Amino acid sequence: MIEASHLTRRFGRNTAVSNVSFTIRDNEVVGLLGPNGAGKTTIMRMLSGYLEPTTGEISVDGEKLGQNAYCIQRQLGYLPENLPIYPEMYVADYLHYVATIKGIGGEARVRSIREALYATEMQEHALDNIGRLSRGQKQRVGVAQALLGRPRYLILDEPTNGLDPHQTEHMRELIGQLARRATVIVSTHIMQEVEAVCDRVLILRNGQLALDRPLADLRRCAELHLRTDHGAPELYSILQALPGIDSVRPLEEDEHSQSWRLELTADADAETVAGLVSDCVYNSGARLYRLENSGRHLEDVFREVIGDAGH
Numbered sequence: 001m002i003e004a005s006h007l008t009r010r011f012g013r014n015t016a017v018s019n020v021s022f023t024i025r026d027n028e029v030v031g032l033l034g035p036n037g038a039g040k041t042t043i044m045r046m047l048s049g050y051l052e053p054t055t056g057e058i059s060v061d062g063e064k065l066g067q068n069a070y071c072i073q074r075q076l077g078y079l080p081e082n083l084p085i086y087p088e089m090y091v092a093d094y095l096h097y098v099a100t101i102k103g104i105g106g107e108a109r110v111r112s113i114r115e116a117l118y119a120t121e122m123q124e125h126a127l128d129n130i131g132r133l134s135r136g137q138k139q140r141v142g143v144a145q146a147l148l149g150r151p152r153y154l155i156l157d158e159p160t161n162g163l164d165p166h167q168t169e170h171m172r173e174l175i176g177q178l179a180r181r182a183t184v185i186v187s188t189h190i191m192q193e194v195e196a197v198c199d200r201v202l203i204l205r206n207g208q209l210a211l212d213r214p215l216a217d218l219r220r221c222a223e224l225h226l227r228t229d230h231g232a233p234e235l236y237s238i239l240q241a242l243p244g245i246d247s248v249r250p251l252e253e254d255e256h257s258q259s260w261r262l263e264l265t266a267d268a269d270a271e272t273v274a275g276l277v278s279d280c281v282y283n284s285g286a287r288l289y290r291l292e293n294s295g296r297h298l299e300d301v302f303r304e305v306i307g308d309a310g311h
């Protein structure tokens, strides 16, 4: 378990991360989201032990990172945002070098390199010069070095950066597989990625934690999309008064129809409310054109949470 408690990091006068606390349980896959400059990389660097917090503390399985950095780092795989990769080295030599630094030797080192190459689909490039690899292939070398030694914790800063759609899909599958034996913290700008692989999402805004929620929770916060004709002008206020409906937001309207987004209360059952809504529409004399239940998309949640900080 990773516990980050009241983390603050300043660079001169700039506070990159401000009083951020969270706990990550074993085998969770946590997505770290936020606009440019929100503090994601700074948090990941602190979690990996490569950057000290100005104040606050990180502990891993109850051990303080500041006091046991080397020990903890051996259980940790880290893909930094800008990986220092040596262009003149061969892929296999580079992985050999990183494995040695991580204290993996002998048979285990060979096995570990083979596993990492296989997991990242880089086995054919083992004897390629790193300088000649494409951007996406270099990124995969970065992920491969993070996987060496089967770390219990994986911190991946934008792992799909530069990957083509096939490799992006493969990376998602890989993260899913890794989650069976590791705790994964992944930062990305791609919401679909988080929706596809993460159990939980942390959203940072101006260095502060603006949201920490399980994705299942966000999906449960359902909403209904309703489209009717203009047959019942009072429908808006009737809908607003229905149990289970938190708010009614008008969407587009044309001469034939009007649409609303009905946001449900956290404890509402979407199907029960949908039944009430269709009864209401029918009883009001309006014609029902569409009634659809859709979970909230992370993209909408992100926009709401980030607000102006996203520009």
Ligand SMILES: Nc1ncnc2c1ncn2[C@@H]1O[C@H](COP(=O)(O)OP(=O)(O)OP(=O)(O)O)[C@@H](O)[C@H]1O
Binding pocket: 011, 014, 015, 016, 034, 035, 036, 037, 038, 039, 040, 041, 042, 043, 081
């Ligand atoms: N080494 C540093 N020296 C000075 N300021 C820094 C340093 N590293 C980060 N910062 C500042 O801290 C803030 C947070 O940066 P950080 O890289 O953590 O954001 P981020 O969320 O990872 O952004 P991006 O999505 O663009 O990668 C920014 O204002 C950045 O300029």
